[in-house]
Amino acid sequence: MKKNISISICILCMAATSCQIGDFGDDFAAPQRNEQEEAVTLPSSLNVTPASQILLQEHKGDSVQVATLGSVDIPEGSALGNFKLVLDDKYKTGLSGSLKTTAEELQSIVETAFDADTVYREFKARIEADIYCGEQTMYLASKEYTLSIRPFDITADSWTLIGVNGDFNNDIAMTEVAPGIWASGRVSITSGEWKVRCNHGWDVNRGGATPTQAGEFVEAVPDGKNIGLTGDLIIVYNANNETIGSMTWGITGSIASIEGFNWNRDIPMNLGKDGKYYGFPLTLTTTDEIKLRKYAGWDENRGGDCSAADAEFDAVSGGNNIKAPSDGTYMVVYDPASEKITLSKLFWGIIGDFCNWKEDLFMIYDGAGKWAAYNKSFEGTWKLRQGCSWDVNRGGAYVSAGEPFAVTNGGNNIAVGDITTFDVIYDSSAETITVQ
Numbered sequence: 442m443k444k445n446i447s448i449s450i451c452i453l454c455m456a457a458t459s460c461q462i463g464d465f466g467d468d469f470a471a472p473q474r475n476e477q478e479e480a481v482t483l484p485s486s487l488n489v490t491p492a493s494q495i496l497l498q499e500h501k502g503d504s505v506q507v508a509t510l511g512s513v514d515i516p517e518g519s520a521l522g523n524f525k526l527v528l529d530d531k532y533k534t535g536l537s538g539s540l541k542t543t544a545e546e547l548q549s550i551v552e553t554a555f556d557a558d559t560v561y562r563e564f565k566a567r568i569e570a571d572i573y574c575g576e577q578t579m580y581l582a583s584k585e586y587t588l589s590i591r592p593f594d595i596t597a598d599s600w601t602l603i604g605v606n607g608d609f610n611n612d613i614a615m616t617e618v619a620p621g622i623w624a625s626g627r628v629s630i631t632s633g634e635w636k637v638r639c640n641h642g643w644d645v646n647r648g649g650a651t652p653t654q655a656g657e658f659v660e661a662v663p664d665g666k667n668i669g670l671t672g673d674l675i676i677v678y679n680a681n682n683e684t685i686g687s688m689t690w691g692i693t694g695s696i697a698s699i700e701g702f703n704w705n706r707d708i709p710m711n712l713g714k715d716g717k718y719y720g721f722p723l724t725l726t727t728t729d730e731i732k733l734r735k736y737a738g739w740d741e742n743r744g745g746d747c748s749a750a751d752a753e754f755d756a757v758s759g760g761n762n763i764k765a766p767s768d769g770t771y772m773v774v775y776d777p778a779s780e781k782i783t784l785s786k787l788f789w790g791i792i793g794d795f796c797n798w799k800e801d802l803f804m805i806y807d808g809a810g811k812w813a814a815y816n817k818s819f820e821g822t823w824k825l826r827q828g829c830s831w832d833v834n835r836g837g838a839y840v841s842a843g844e845p846f847a848v849t850n851g852g853n854n855i856a857v858g859d860i861t862t863f864d865v866i867y868d869s870s871a872e873t874i875t876v877q
Contacts, residue, residue, distance in 0.1 A: 484514050487583040489540070489568050494589045497551075500544040501593060502616045502706060507547075508540045508568055508583070519574040521581075528564040528588065529554065540568065544593075545614040545626070551592045552641075553611065564588045600637050602676050603646075604667060607633035612641055618706040619699050621680040622721070624688060627736060630674055634667030637678045637685065647678060649685050656712035658686035658805060660815045660864070675737060677709045679721070682805045683815035686711070690718045692773055694731030694762065698724040707737045710775065713808015720773035722788050722803045722829075730762035733775055733782070743775065745782055753781040770829045772806075786828035788812075789867060793823025793854070801829050810870040818862045822854035825867055825874070835867065837874065845873035 488511040495505055507526050515521060524536040532550045534542050555562045566588035572579045593599060600623040601612035615623040615637065623637070638646035648665030652658065655672055661683045674687040691707030710718035710733070718733075725731070733756070735741035744760030750767070756775060765771060765784060772788040775781075789812045790801030804812040804825075812825075825848070827833040836852030842860060845868070857863065857876050866875045 489583040504541040523571040525569040604635035625676040656689035658684040661685040715808040718775040725765040794821025795819030812867040
């Protein structure tokens, strides 16, 4: 018997039925339960309707439909799976059952195959799949077609990872998961040293000290040292506070304040010296929903019910989506030791003439009482304030570069003279700021 399936969902489960398959194009053996049934012939090819042209800029950070799978006659009790896109018989990428891949994966292939100055890149393409029937597997492919791809806008800044396992010839794509925050896919780094660079060139790059463990972020230093951290890592560069590291726990969800952010993206959390994970402050409404998940996957995730700002609540594996108790900006804090989550207002930012005293430049917390913003360039005066509010703020009299100076609540606006690029370190225990 035959069955006619129109596939627009993910790979079907493998059937347990056993059948015999000859060479490609041969008939399946006559069904054993009814000798009078006709033998079934394999289809000559996958029936696909290809995408005529793909503009990757329109799908940045999201999935891309490379073709649509139409009706395919396959034997009763069998299933299609293991879909691949093959370009120029050389480049392959896995596809979901709905024939989608990521824009970043296609961008990586395009960059490898073509001169960066070429606007549209044309490939000879085909879709491959396997037919599973019991313990037997048969290869099947679509007819070859031409696929035209336009890569990301090369005039826009784009960060990539370079040097993985000693390879400084091939960049690994990174995605801007939120404004100013770039993340790679999960990469197996077994040796060598790496860094990140802008627009595939060395004019603008970032390195730094090697973090002591995955999840910890360090200062991203312009032209800094190569980083020696190894493991199965998601590498992250945060241009907002100039830090670099890897993501273990991150924040995903529906966040209206970040354009295009969805459940397929993750904002990294920094592993502090106290063992807690600290997120980048996020503006949330009461209708937004978030969760925490590990390594940008759903195998390990945490949810829960927040009753009030700065009130701990249980971090539940597979728990409810987290909602803010009221509209506002929060830093998400996760303590894996106690399995508690907090939506905290006790974070610090810098505000001043450089932003017309309107939007805070958020600082990163190291888990030991210190807050930092690195490699900043702004003129005029500024102050620190807590939770995007003037109720708690810090000012004082700058002395000299590298020398801590005392700060007080409501203190003077800070001016640092002729220094053009500097780090700001606030020690909340000693109540001092160091500009260096």
